[in-house]
Amino acid sequence: MNILKEFAIKPNLKNDNLTxxxxxxxxxxxxxxxxxxxxxxxxxxxxxEEIVTVMTLGxxxxxxxxxxxxxxxxxxxxxxxxxxxxxDELKVVIVRTSKITKFETKLKKKIRTSGCAVGTIxxxxxxDFNAINLNKNAKLKTSWLYQLSKKINTCPxxxxxxxxxxxxxxxxxxxxxxxVEDVGRHNAVDKIAGWMMLNKIMPDDKIFYTTGRLTxxxxxxxxxxxxxxxxxxxxxTESGVTLAKEADLTLVGRAKGxxxxxxxxxxxxxxxxxxKNLNLHDTKSAQQKILE
Amino acid sequence: MNILKEFAIKPNLKNDNLTxxxxxxxxxxxxxxxxxxxxxxxxxxxxxEEIVTVMTLGxxxxxxxxxxxxxxxxxxxxxxxxxxxxxDELKVVIVRTSKITKFETKLKKKIRTSGCAVGTIxxxxxxDFNAINLNKNAKLKTSWLYQLSKKINTCPxxxxxxxxxxxxxxxxxxxxxxxVEDVGRHNAVDKIAGWMMLNKIMPDDKIFYTTGRLTxxxxxxxxxxxxxxxxxxxxxTESGVTLAKEADLTLVGRAKGxxxxxxxxxxxxxxxxxxKNLNLHDTKSAQQKILE
Numbered sequence: 001m002n003i004l005k006e007f008a009i010k011p012n013l014k015n016d017n018l019t020x021x022x023x024x025x026x027x028x029x030x031x032x033x034x035x036x037x038x039x040x041x042x043x044x045x046x047x048x049e050e051i052v053t054v055m056t057l058g059x060x061x062x063x064x065x066x067x068x069x070x071x072x073x074x075x076x077x078x079x080x081x082x083x084x085x086x087x088d089e090l091k092v093v094i095v096r097t098s099k100i101t102k103f104e105t106k107l108k109k110k111i112r113t114s115g116c117a118v119g120t121i122x123x124x125x126x127x128d129f130n131a132i133n134l135n136k137n138a139k140l141k142t143s144w145l146y147q148l149s150k151k152i153n154t155c156p157x158x159x160x161x162x163x164x165x166x167x168x169x170x171x172x173x174x175x176x177x178x179x180v181e182d183v184g185r186h187n188a189v190d191k192i193a194g195w196m197m198l199n200k201i202m203p204d205d206k207i208f209y210t211t212g213r214l215t216x217x218x219x220x221x222x223x224x225x226x227x228x229x230x231x232x233x234x235x236x237t238e239s240g241v242t243l244a245k246e247a248d249l250t251l252v253g254r255a256k257g258x259x260x261x262x263x264x265x266x267x268x269x270x271x272x273x274x275x276k277n278l279n280l281h282d283t284k285s286a287q288q289k290i291l292e
Numbered sequence: 293m294n295i296l297k298e299f300a301i302k303p304n305l306k307n308d309n310l311t312x313x314x315x316x317x318x319x320x321x322x323x324x325x326x327x328x329x330x331x332x333x334x335x336x337x338x339x340x341e342e343i344v345t346v347m348t349l350g351x352x353x354x355x356x357x358x359x360x361x362x363x364x365x366x367x368x369x370x371x372x373x374x375x376x377x378x379x380d381e382l383k384v385v386i387v388r389t390s391k392i393t394k395f396e397t398k399l400k401k402k403i404r405t406s407g408c409a410v411g412t413i414x415x416x417x418x419x420d421f422n423a424i425n426l427n428k429n430a431k432l433k434t435s436w437l438y439q440l441s442k443k444i445n446t447c448p449x450x451x452x453x454x455x456x457x458x459x460x461x462x463x464x465x466x467x468x469x470x471x472v473e474d475v476g477r478h479n480a481v482d483k484i485a486g487w488m489m490l491n492k493i494m495p496d497d498k499i500f501y502t503t504g505r506l507t508x509x510x511x512x513x514x515x516x517x518x519x520x521x522x523x524x525x526x527x528x529t530e531s532g533v534t535l536a537k538e539a540d541l542t543l544v545g546r547a548k549g550x551x552x553x554x555x556x557x558x559x560x561x562x563x564x565x566x567x568k569n570l571n572l573h574d575t576k577s578a579q580q581k582i583l584e
Contacts, residue, residue: 019530020530022528022530022533022555024553024554024555024556025553025554025558025561026551026552026553026554027434027550027551027552027563027565027567028563028567029558029561029563032553034528034553034555036527036528036529036530036532036533036555037529037530038529038530038531039507039508039529039530039531039532040531055507055508055509055531142319162527163526163527163528163546164505164506164507164526164527164528164529183505183507183529213456213475214456215331215347215456215475216331216347217347234455234456235328235454235455235456236314236326236328236455236456237328237329237330237331237456237475238311238312238314238328238329238330238331239330239331239332239347240328240331241314241328254455258319259318259319260318260319261316261317261318261324261326262316262317262318263314263316263326263328264316266317266321269317269321271319271320271321273319275319275320
């Protein structure tokens with residue numbers, strides 16, 4: 001099976017568990033029925049250790065758990081996963097590895113000596129961050145980006161139905177491969193990371209598209225995932241830009257309509273569109289409409 | 293001094309430490325200079341306990357620290373604050389209370405018995421949440437809301453200058469009293485909470501306006517602050533709505549242009565605007581422009 005096809009995963013509008021209809025009122029005081037997204041507390045275990053409870057949309061709990069552990073550097077890409085079990089009633093997901101992880105060994109040692117240890121992993125994470133060499137030969141044609149925006153913005157999604165969600169899309173050239181959503185933008189990234197690990201997707205030639213702002217955490221996660229190009233409809237923070245420079249990540253923000261801002265990594269961009277004559281009539285963002 | 297005046301605090305565009313100019317490129321490959329917001333790691337202490345490190349815009353560290361501790365239920369509104377010290381070089385802020393807090397006593401006990409304790413405070417927080425009675429007689433006229441939107445959206449802000457920020461505004465009737473911004477929307481709420489505590493602002497007749505989504509955490513913080521009405525330009529999550537119902541909080545979302553959705557607490561709304569004949573020509577959001 002070729003997993004690298006257009007929208008191999010995408011928002012599942014048939015899953016009625018993800019939204020609920022509420023009775024509300026509009027500006028005239030008239031009753032109106034509104035679909036809203038759910039937010040559930042999901043607890044993630046790594047083997048016997050309880051790691052974290054995250055607030056999430058609730059779909060793809062296995063991918064979220066795996067990706068979270070990976071992006072927090074608690075498991076490594078080449079750790080062998082023996083099982084991922086999800087209990088829908090307890091809202092608990094347990095990721096089991098064949099061997100005890102380095103993180104668990106550290107955690108046990110740390111708890112014995114001085115209490116809480118989760119804060120200590122950040123240093124290790126940044127060590128890995130600094131060691132990563134992103135693919136210098138990866139490319140992003142501006143024509144791909146316009147195509148991606150069009151495909152993503154017109155793909156039926158829970159966001160278009162109910163709002164209040166962030167989306168992340170793993171792309172190759174002008175093809176969106178995996179489109180996930182979540183109430184937390186970091187959860188959406190983690191789901192993508194989990195999907196890539198399970199399906200052994202190589203990051204070197206991929207483009208990561210997100211609806212969220214390009215902050216330090218967003219840049220760190222993309223680099224840890226090994227993806228050389230990060231694109232967002234939203235803006236930048238200074239530390240997001242600084243970290244992108246350190247890692248030589250191509251960082252494109254404010255990608256809306258005809259416009260985009262390349263904050264770092266222009267060398268990977270191929271400007272193959274005559275923007276002046278670009279007709280974006282049919283790419284007008286459906287998201288934009290729902291926000292108005 | 294009357295602290296309850298229009299924009300008693302508002303974004304300080306003269307503070308050059310909050311943004312930085314970066315060299316970037318547009319969709320045609322042309323160089324463009326872009327202001328971006330900074331994001332700094334601020335560590336908060338309560339007396340001798342290191343509580344948390346948050347990523348923040350970096351302004352108003354004292355208000356942020358105080359509000360964080362308050363909204364996390366680590367200090368109470370009537371705890372006496374003896375000092376708040378901020379070290380700009382170390383990026384550390386220390387909130388000191390006259391007496392040791394209940395939270396510290398619990399923390400010490402908990403660490404002795406089973407390691408990390410910060411997770412245990414959530415139960416206490418929800419106990420307080422359930423005990424709060426929000427003012428049933430507070431009102432929100434729809435005419436106030438249109439006025440507030442206009443004043444807030446046209447107020448010069450770092451968001452309009454550099455993007456990538458959330459805003460929170462404490463309001464009374466049609467007057468925005470305190471307008472703060474941050475890279476984290478929860479930080480912005482906490483700054484408001486800190487300002488209210490320091491200035492002994494009563495919450496009962498206030499309206500809380502935010503640019504962020506109305507999630508469970510946002511609703512919990514507003515209720516803990518004792519404010520009966522929460523408004524946002526953005527949408528809802530189901531658990532945000534459910535918690536608003538439990539606390540009888542008036543929850544208004546998607547407040548943009550002429551539109552708004554009242555998800556709970558319609559009793560506090562006075563529909564005093566003939567929406568059909570409303571002319572919003574000059575309230576067109578400046579934010580909207582920058583996003584386009």
